[in-house]
Amino acid sequence: MSDQQDEAIAINLPPSLKASRRGAIAHLRLARPDKRNALDDITVEGLFTFFTQLPAAVRVVVLTGDGAHFSAGLDLSEIANTSPLLDSILHSRMWHRAFEAIQYGPVPVITVLHGAVVGGGLELAASTHIRIAERSTYYGLPEGQRGIFLGGGGSVRITRLIGVACVQDMMLTGRTLDAEEGKIARISQYLVDDGQGFAKAVALAEKVIANSQTINFSVLHALPRIAESDPASGLLAESLMAAIAENSPEARQRLKDFLEKRSAKVLPQG
Ligand code: 1HE
Numbered sequence: 001m002s003d004q005q006d007e008a009i010a011i012n013l014p015p016s017l018k019a020s021r022r023g024a025i026a027h028l029r030l031a032r033p034d035k036r037n038a039l040d041d042i043t044v045e046g047l048f049t050f051f052t053q054l055p056a057a058v059r060v061v062v063l064t065g066d067g068a069h070f071s072a073g074l075d076l077s078e079i080a081n082t083s084p085l086l087d088s089i090l091h092s093r094m095w096h097r098a099f100e101a102i103q104y105g106p107v108p109v110i111t112v113l114h115g116a117v118v119g120g121g122l123e124l125a126a127s128t129h130i131r132i133a134e135r136s137t138y139y140g141l142p143e144g145q146r147g148i149f150l151g152g153g154g155s156v157r158i159t160r161l162i163g164v165a166c167v168q169d170m171m172l173t174g175r176t177l178d179a180e181e182g183k184i185a186r187i188s189q190y191l192v193d194d195g196q197g198f199a200k201a202v203a204l205a206e207k208v209i210a211n212s213q214t215i216n217f218s219v220l221h222a223l224p225r226i227a228e229s230d231p232a233s234g235l236l237a238e239s240l241m242a243a244i245a246e247n248s249p250e251a252r253q254r255l256k257d258f259l260e261k262r263s264a265k266v267l268p269q270g
Helices: 041-052 085-103 120-126 154-162 164-173 179-184 197-210 213-228 231-246 249-259
Strands: 017-022 025-030 060-065 109-113 116-118 130-134 138-140 190-192
Touching (some): 025 197, 060 197, 085 120, 109 197, 116 120, 130 179, 138 179, 154 164, 179 190, 213 249
Parallel strands (some): 060 109, 109 130, 130 190
8 A cells, every 4th residue: 555645535424524635545434523523414425325325445444533542432422412203213324325335335344443442433443344443442331321322223233243141231321441441342353553553454454455345245245144044055155156157257367376376365364
């Protein structure tokens, strides 16, 4: 990534989101640090716009938050006044639509976490594929204390990541997890020192880009659905996906390269 220039991405985004591209890596920033990257409607809609309008040249997205915190979650000022029940349902469904566009979007998303990763901020992070936590990171679900419930898919995605019991503890007691606890709980796959998250994300992004697009697609779209289906259907879907993948021209070439000793061996990483 180092010898390439940042380019603008021609997608119309709200001021709370900033996007740029360097080669095949897009960098999307939550850019509302004065409100601790609280997610208001315009930002959530902007996330949907971004992930549904990505240029084809983008093969991976790195998501970060400006300022001292990744995200303080839902912008509470937007729900402070009562609204008709249906509006609240549609509001939550709007979040679902945006985060679905991330989880089942066109490319893998690597998120760099730091500071508060709270409520809807954690729901956003949970809809991405790889999470790198810097040591300053802490996780909270203060919905319980605010008298509200999860609404951005956390009941499904966060419980699948860390289990119902852990989410219940966080919501009932207001417990926060620090970065190490979050790694043990499997919120983040990586834990790095403060300030190191972006470089780590770029290094991982380059590995992701080196894969075949068929494989990245299957890991994003087939794998989680197979994991959630009944075992018999899952096994059949796995066989179908395996056949599609291994008969792709990319796989043929990669297998030949390995057998003719042109590609790297699998060695432990230091
Ligand atoms: C906000 C929000 C917000 C900050 N909505 N405005 N989320 C929460 O319950 C977390 C609430 N926020 C906090 O606990 C703290 O702000 C932080 C620990 C994240 C950061 O503390 P700090 O001292 O750095 O900042 P601050 O002084 O608290 O906040 C700076 C400004 O951001 C301030 O506004 P200002 O006009 O007085 O400068 C805050 O009001 C504002 N701010 N967080 C609105 N969340 C789809 S359902 C999801 C449900 C949820 O996400 S519930 C979790 C909500």
